[in-house]
Amino acid sequence: MTAFHPQHAETVFTYGAPGLKFGVGARHELGHDLSQLGARRVLVVTDPGVAATGAPAEIADVLRAASIEAVVFDRSRVEPTDGSFEEAISFARAEGPFDAIVAVGGGSSIDTAKAVNLLTTNDGELMDYVNAPVGRARAPKNALLPLVAVPTTTGTGSESTTICVLDIVSQHVKTGISHARLRPTLAVVDPELTLTQPAGVTAASGLDILCHALESYTARPYTSYEHKQADQRVPYCGSNPIADMWSEKALSLMAASFRTAVRDGGDLAARTEVALAATFAGLGFGNAGVHIPHANAYPIAGQAPQDFHPADYPVHDDGSDHGLVPHGMAVSLTAPAAFRFTFEAAPERHVHAAELLAPGATRPDDPAEFLPQVLAGIMRDVGIPAGIGAVGFGAGDIDSLVDGTMKQQRLLATAPREVTEDDVAAILGQSLEIW
Ligand SMILES: NC(=O)c1ccc[n+]([C@@H]2O[C@H](COP(=O)([O-])OP(=O)(O)OC[C@H]3O[C@@H](n4cnc5c(N)ncnc54)[C@H](O)[C@@H]3O)[C@@H](O)[C@H]2O)c1
Known part of the structure; x- marks a missing residue:
C-alpha cells in the first residue's frame, strides 16, 4: 500500500455509469433504444443456456420490428476464456460490420460482447489489451460501438462496469481487460428475464x-x-x-x-x-x-x-x-x-x-x-x-x-x-x- 502523506491526500472521487432503463417489460423497448443510437445492423451476443430460454430470439424480433437487422451469436462460453473470446471476435469480424452490439445474458455474455466490441473497433490482438502483467494493457485508440447490455442474471453488474473477465488458458490465470471505453452505453434491466435463472x-x-x-x-x-x-x-x-x-x-x-x-x-x-x-x-x-x-x-x-x-x-x-x-x-x-x-x-x-x-x-x-x-x-x-x-x-x-x-x-x-x-x-x- 502506498505511504499516506496527509498533505498530498486525495480530495477528488469520480463516478461513471451507463444510461439505465429498469423495470418489467423494459426489453420490449429495445427497438426504440437501438434506433435512438442510430443502429441499423446489430450483433446480439448470448450463450447457449440463455438462448434456450428464447429471450435472445424475442429481442432479435423486437429489433427487426424496428427495421433493425439482427445477427445472433449464441456461443459465448460460460466463464469465458481467451479462446472463447477469440471465437466470438472472429464471428463478428466475418459477419460484420455492425453499428451496435446487444448483449443478452449474464456476465459471461456481456463480457464476451465487450471483448468483441473492443477487437472489432481497434487493431491488434486480445493479449495487447489484457491487464498487465499477463497482457500488454494497451488502451484502445478508437471509440467503440454503442453496447446495450441486457442482463439475465442478477449478480455481476457487468452491464455497468468497465471490465471484462477471462481465463487465459495457457497461463492458468484468470484476469481481465479494464478500460473506461468498455462500459456499456445503456443497461436495460428487465427483471422478467431473470425468472428462468436457475x-x-x-x-x-x-x-x-x-x-x-x-x-x-x-x-x-x-x-x-x-x-x-x-x-x-x-x-x-x-x-x-x-x-x-x-x-x-x-x-x-x-x-x-x-x-x-x-x-x-x-x-x-x-x-x-x-x-x-x-x-x-x-x-x-x-x-x-x-x-x-x-x-x-x-x-x-x-x-x-x-x-x-x-x-x-x-x-x-x-x-x-x-x-x-x-x-x-x-x-x-x-x-x-x-x-x-x-x-x-x-x-x-x-x-x-x-x-x-x-x-x-x-x-x-x-x-x-x-x-x-x-x-x-x-x-x-x-x-x-x-x-x-x-x-x-x-x-x-x-x-x-x-x-x-x-x-x-x-x-x-x-x-x-x-x-x-x-x-x-x-x-x-x-x-x-x-x-
Ligand atoms: N465484467 C464485470 O464487471 C464482471 C463482474 C463480475 C463477474 N464477471 C464475470 O461474469 C461471469 C459470470 O456471470 P454470471 O454470474 O452473470 O453468470 P453466467 O453469465 O456465467 O451464466 C451462468 C449460467 O446461467 C445461465 N443463465 C443466465 N441467465 C439465465 C436465465 N435468465 N435463464 C436461464 N439460464 C440463465 C447461463 O446460460 C449459464 O449457464 C464470470 O465470467 C465472471 O468472471 C464480470
Whole structure:
C-alpha cells in the first residue's frame, strides 16, 4: 500500500455509469433504444443456456420490428476464456460490420460482447489489451460501438462496469481487460428475464452482489490515496459517499429478497428487488472497487479441482484443465474470513453492513465475528458450499492459491489494510471449512 502523506491526500472521487432503463417489460423497448443510437445492423451476443430460454430470439424480433437487422451469436462460453473470446471476435469480424452490439445474458455474455466490441473497433490482438502483467494493457485508440447490455442474471453488474473477465488458458490465470471505453452505453434491466435463472445460478450470482456491496463499502477510502493528476484517474477510486449509498441500499434489498428469489424463482417481486440490488451494487463497486474476496476468487476459479461442477451450470467439453467454481461462489468462499481480517480497518462499517444484512440480529460478543457470521448464514441458507474444502481444495493447495491472489495487486490495493502473503494464507486456511 502506498505511504499516506496527509498533505498530498486525495480530495477528488469520480463516478461513471451507463444510461439505465429498469423495470418489467423494459426489453420490449429495445427497438426504440437501438434506433435512438442510430443502429441499423446489430450483433446480439448470448450463450447457449440463455438462448434456450428464447429471450435472445424475442429481442432479435423486437429489433427487426424496428427495421433493425439482427445477427445472433449464441456461443459465448460460460466463464469465458481467451479462446472463447477469440471465437466470438472472429464471428463478428466475418459477419460484420455492425453499428451496435446487444448483449443478452449474464456476465459471461456481456463480457464476451465487450471483448468483441473492443477487437472489432481497434487493431491488434486480445493479449495487447489484457491487464498487465499477463497482457500488454494497451488502451484502445478508437471509440467503440454503442453496447446495450441486457442482463439475465442478477449478480455481476457487468452491464455497468468497465471490465471484462477471462481465463487465459495457457497461463492458468484468470484476469481481465479494464478500460473506461468498455462500459456499456445503456443497461436495460428487465427483471422478467431473470425468472428462468436457475436456483444455483441465482445463489452464486447473488453472492457476487453481496460481495460487490460489502467489498466496495469496506474498501480503502478514496481520501487515503495520494492525490492523482487528471490523466492518472482510474475507474476504481476507493470507497466514497456515492458508492456507499448504492452499497448500503443493495444490502437492504438483498436482506429482504435474496433467500426468496433462490427458493421461489417465480416470485417477480423478489426477482425485481434482487435485480435492483445487482444494479445498485454494480454502480457502487464499479466506482469504488473490490478487494480481497475478489482477488482470492481468481485463483480459486482458475485452479478449481477438475471434478467440481455445481448444479445448474454447464459442463464444458473444450479441454479445460480445471473444474467450474462459478465466479460468485468463488468470491464468497473466502469472504467471511476476509471481512474478519479487514474488520480492524473500519469496525463501524463492518458492523453496520451486518446490521443491514440481518436487521434485528443479536450481535456476537466479538464484533469482528458479526459480519462473517451473518454472511456465512446466508451462504448456508442458499446452498453455497461450506468453504474452499467443499469444492475440493486442501491445505496443500494454499501456497499455489496465495501465489495467484498476490498477482491481483490491482484488487489488493483497494483493501483497507495492507495484505501480505501470510495474511492471504491465513484467510484461505480459515476458509477451508467455514461452518
Ligand atoms: N465484467 C464485470 O464487471 C464482471 C463482474 C463480475 C463477474 N464477471 C464475470 O461474469 C461471469 C459470470 O456471470 P454470471 O454470474 O452473470 O453468470 P453466467 O453469465 O456465467 O451464466 C451462468 C449460467 O446461467 C445461465 N443463465 C443466465 N441467465 C439465465 C436465465 N435468465 N435463464 C436461464 N439460464 C440463465 C447461463 O446460460 C449459464 O449457464 C464470470 O465470467 C465472471 O468472471 C464480470
